[in-house]
Amino acid sequence: MADDDEHAEEGTSRVVTPYEGTGHRTWDDTADIPAPLSLHHTTVSPAWVDYNGHMSESCYLLVFGDNADAFFRYIGIDEQYRAAGHSLYTVETHLHNRREVAEGEPIRLTLRVLDHDAKRVHIFxxxxxxxxxxxxATAEQMLVHVDMERGRSCPMPAALLQRLAAIRQAHTALPRPEVVGRPMGIPRRG
Known part of the structure; x- marks a missing residue:
């Protein structure tokens, strides 16, 4: 878990998660899988606070991205995996902001795997x-496994699929969030 709010390498403008350079966990087929996963916590950085005095909307996505990176490392995706030419890319995100949070306040995140197939992972x-x-806040995301050299989706390796299947199985006991798959719109009465 990280409590680091650094998101840009010194001397560059590249976004860096708190987990950059930390590698990944060794997967243990016999270990219990928490439902949901609790892999990331942080404190609201002064840089994330907007003119309304609370965390800015774009920073919610930044923190959810850090949570996703912690999840990637949990399942075995790290710098070495990316150097070999593959990664998970986010192709869709639905954010739901529920309450404000101010500078210096602690936040903790959980993540659950809702579904997956050979190329995609649906997380919440x-x-x-x-x-x-x-x-x-909540975020629903669809991720796709990518061959970075070809710039195309591709199937995940068997070991990664087995890990995702184990996590998904552990997470089936959790209630499905009511906002999952919900379209955005203004309800109108006839």
Whole structure:
């Protein structure tokens, strides 16, 4: 878990997650899989606070991205995996902001795997206030496994699919979030 709010390497403008350079966990087929996963926590950085005095909307996505990176490392995707030419890319995200959070406040995130196939992973994040447990925001994401050299989707290796299947199985006991798959729109009465 990280408590680091650094997101740009010194001397560059490249976005860097708190997990950059930390490698990945060794997968243990016999270990219990938490439902949901709790892999990332942080504190609201002053750089994330907007003119309204709370965390800016783009920074919610930044923090969800850090949570996704922690998940990637949990399943075995790290710098070496990317150097070999593959990664998971986000192709769709739905954010739901529930409550404000201010500078210096703690936040903790959970993640669940809703589904996956040979090329895609459907995940759901919850962001909670680290002290009160209040739900602050959620994010639903569709990820696709990519051959980075070819710039195209490609099947994941068998070991990664086995890990995702084990996580998904552990997460089937969790209730499906009611916002999953919900379209955005303004309801109109006839």
């Amino acid at each position: 994040h919850d962001m909670h206030h680290g002290a009160t447990g209040t739900l602050l």
